Amino acid sequence: MANEHHGTIFEEQAEVLAHVGHPGDQFVLRVLAPKTAAKAKPGQFVHLRVSDERPLRRPISIMLTDPERGTVDLLYKAIGEGTQLLSGRKVGDTIPMLGPIGRPFDLSDSSRRYVLVGGGVGIPPMIFAAMSIYGESDCVVFAGSEVEFPFALKPSTMLLPGVSGNAILAIRSLEERGIPSRLASNAGLYGCYEGHVPNLARDYLAALDEAERSRCVLLSCGPHPMLHAVARVGREFDLPTYLSLEEHMACGIGGCAGCVVKTIEAGEEKYRRVCVDGPVFEAGLLPEFA
Incomplete structure (x- = not known):
């Protein structure tokens, strides 16, 4: 499980080009970071120094x-002191940034249909994945949130x-490219499936005929309870399932081993670093999700 992306992490002084707040303490941040923009792949992340006071x-x-254009778009929620400090950064500010980091999703098999399931701040990798394979592979995006979605939305014609x-x-940006998507929420949001987003994905998969369903691969990012549910859906339909884990990180580049997760590989127990050996793992390798 050696990481093939070592040596491709850049340190950039990312200039803030836009920073827009949305309901639920959500923010969309656009920065100028040409090296990261040129190399980033879906599932990877950046590591931001939010302020001089918080190294x-x-x-x-x-x-x-x-x-x-050399731009990178990020979605985050201001839920802790660090991200609250980040939410105060203004257009024209520069933010020290490392990126792109981590093992991305494998989207190389154009014969597959990628079923992308994102929850909350786990939605961005799903959007990135869908956009990156646009015109090359089939995909469908299911996104779940308990607060208003921080994207332009529109009724689907698909x-x-x-x-x-x-x-x-x-999601309008996907719909306009012919990429199907649907939304789920337990908050009674208009136009959304009422329930958890893994259940929405399951309903979709259950309605496919066996030949169509066998083409599918599940990719997911979001909170751990959601990932557990996605892993169960994958087992139910015997589908390849890949999860992008969200973990607290210190260095973010594999040096501190503060974000390890247990895996079982060829019957052997190992400990892998989420930041560089992940964040994307095959669900079957993770005992927690087996």
Whole structure:
């Protein structure tokens, strides 16, 4: 399980180009970071120094890149002191940033249909993945949130098997490219599936015929209870399932081993670093999700 992405982490002084707040203490941050933008892949993250007073960096998943413009878009929630400090950064500020970091999702098999399941701040890697394979592979995006979604939404014109008529809203940027998406929430949000997002994905998979379902691969990022549910769906339908883990990190580049997770590989117990050996792992390697 050696990481093939060592030597591709850059340190950049990322200039803040835009910083927009959304309901639920959510923020979308766009920075100018050309080296990271040129190399980043879905599932990777950046490590930001939020302020001079807080030298310990914060890991944030990459939501989108524009290699031509050199920009990187990030979505985060201001839930702790560090991210609250980050939320105060203004256009024109520079933020010390390391990136891109980690093992990304494998999206190389164009014969597959990628079923992307994201929850909360785990939605950005799913958007990045969908955009990166646009025009090359099939995919569908399911996103869950208990607060208003920080994206432009619109009613979908694309029907999805197993998805009830009440779940009509889609992420506009995906819909406009012909990438199907649906939203789930337990907060009674209009146009959303009422329930947890793994259940929405399960309804979709259950409605496919066996041949179509066998093409699917589950990719997911979000809180651990959601990942457990996605792993159960993967086992139920015997589908390859890959999870991007969210862990507290100190160095973020594999030096401190403060973010280890237990794996079982070829019957042998190992401890892998989420930051550089992950954050993406095959669910079957993780005893916690088996």
